[in-house]
Amino acid sequence: MYKLSKIIMVTLFLIVFSSAAFGSSLELDVDSIYFNADEKTDILGEGTSRVADGKIDASFTLAVSGVQAITEISLKNETTGKMWSSSPSNAAGLLIVKNSSGSIMNTSGRLPVTPVLMGADFKLYINDAEGSIPKDSDFTVIVTLINNQQVTGKTNVKAVGKLASVAPVAPVANAAEGISMFAANGVSQHDYAGTSEKVGADGKNDYQFSLALDFKDATVTAMKISAQTSSRRDEWDTIARNNIPIITAVDSHNNIMNRTDGTVAFKIKGSEKYTLLIQDKDGIMSDRAVNAKITISLSDGRMFERDAVRGEATTFKDTLSVDYRGTGKYDFTGQSERMESNLNADRQIDAVINASGAVTGVRIRSSSSGNTWDTIPGNNAPLVVLTDDKGYKQNKSDGTISMAINGTKTLYLWFDEVESKNVGPYHVTFVMSNGQVLEASTSDAPATSSKVTKDDRDVVFTSSKPTLVNLDHVGKNKKRAANGYKDTALNIKITGKGNVKALALTFDSGKGWDTLPENNGSWLLGVREGNKMLNHNNGAIRIPVNGTKTYQLLIQDNGDLRKRNGVVHITVTWADGEVTQSYLKW
The missing domain is CATH 2.60.40 (Immunoglobulin-like)
Incomplete structure (x- = not known):
């Protein structure tokens, strides 16, 4: 179905170009062309050879925008005079072109007519980076359009020094292929996965898994993680448009492996390790009775599964910092345990908490007077009112709180201080639903940022x-x-x-x-x-x-x-x- 829709799109595009009026009104621009100095790969040989020769190739990224159709892409080293083309000849060596999905586009020896609707990114490869860029060089990319017009872009590349040959592929132990390790590590400090199907931050810390794969030569095309308890089940995957939240995959070099639509298609030769990140919004992974499993699919149709084990915990650390701001602009509470105004503006403490769980209690104690305020009903201590970063009060009618936290959040504490001289510093305590206690103290004086004009x-x-x-x-x-x-x-x-x-x-x-x-x-x-x-x-x-x-x-x-x-x-x-x-x- 996808191939049919692509054929239809190209056909319609060519029909449009049959009109000279349309053809003259459509344009394409080269947004950028730059050298990928950190990429070390070998996918082609000398001249027009498509066989890797052990020499590290030079990689460029090309970005174009507009509405047009491309018939050829060429790259010229203006300093040395060398030239490469997607349709090589005696005068130009082979230029391999990959689309944003990582697929080679000119496998047939020439670039097919390639429509561009709004914008597109390409990876360009030329053989032997060291030999092709022996000194500081100016490069020009030439993009030939279906109407025979050309657009160009330029970049400067520093000389490529002596490069080692491409390292041999790590052997797979005992010739066994599959998932060698899948471990649950807990909440991480990363934020690359949300509840959508695309990579992106949502302000909440991701749950992390570690994955190790062993394959001689394979391409991973899909992954799914399922988690189940006796009463509920959650899933995450890398399949587009199925309304299941994303798995963000990160390799050992911190490269995100997902494409823009959330899908994956990455090659493995040997043993590789990955970090998988999900947004566990319902907290199923914190249930000690949970059973989690990963399923991966390869391009050759094979599928592999493995149950998760409890791995080494991530370095995620719960933290709390507080800042006394003096008298605020609101009056939420007084000297009682109820949330009611007493016509005296409350004192304000700003708190930044980075944790995972639920805040179930807050206590403030003045180090100078010994006075205390809290959210515990029935102990005769005046109430602390907690508001979130949007100003919404989090206390229930009896003053208690139960506020879910997953990541870094700014909160505001409001309390009625009767002292006018001996105030602060204040010691603030947050109690979490798992019994953990986070503590921090304010400075002796309120923050002075209000003096800034x-x-x-x-x-x-x-x-x-x-x-x-x-x-x-x-x-x-x-x-x-x-x-x-x-x-x-x-x-x-x-x-x-x-x-x-x-x-x-x-x-x-x-x-x-x-x-x-x-x-x-x-x-x-x-x-x-x-x-x-x-x-x-x-x-x-x-x-x-x-x-x-x-x-x-x-x-x-x-x-x-x-x-x-x-x-x-x-x-x-x-x-x-x-x-x-x-x-x-x-």
């Missing part, structure tokens, strides 16, 4: 240069969604008082990334505080600032950020229209 507004970079990170939250558009490629990160520090309504990261040309929802040609600029993405679904932001805060900017590299030298500008637009700017040069 509008006149103090500033923005500075705290990163020395852009860095590729093991996150995938943004792509080559304005959607806040994973696209199967790692993000690039920069850290900034914003000081001031007010609401930030927009951020833009640009080059001297004005092109770059921003948080504006409209389609203005820029890609989305992701903004992250801790583990939380601050962008709305349409990319827009509204960030309250009262003091100094550090944020992580996430962007999809267009090829310029990985260059040895560069300059980017950051523009912060406040809600009142004021603009704060800075730049980074590396």
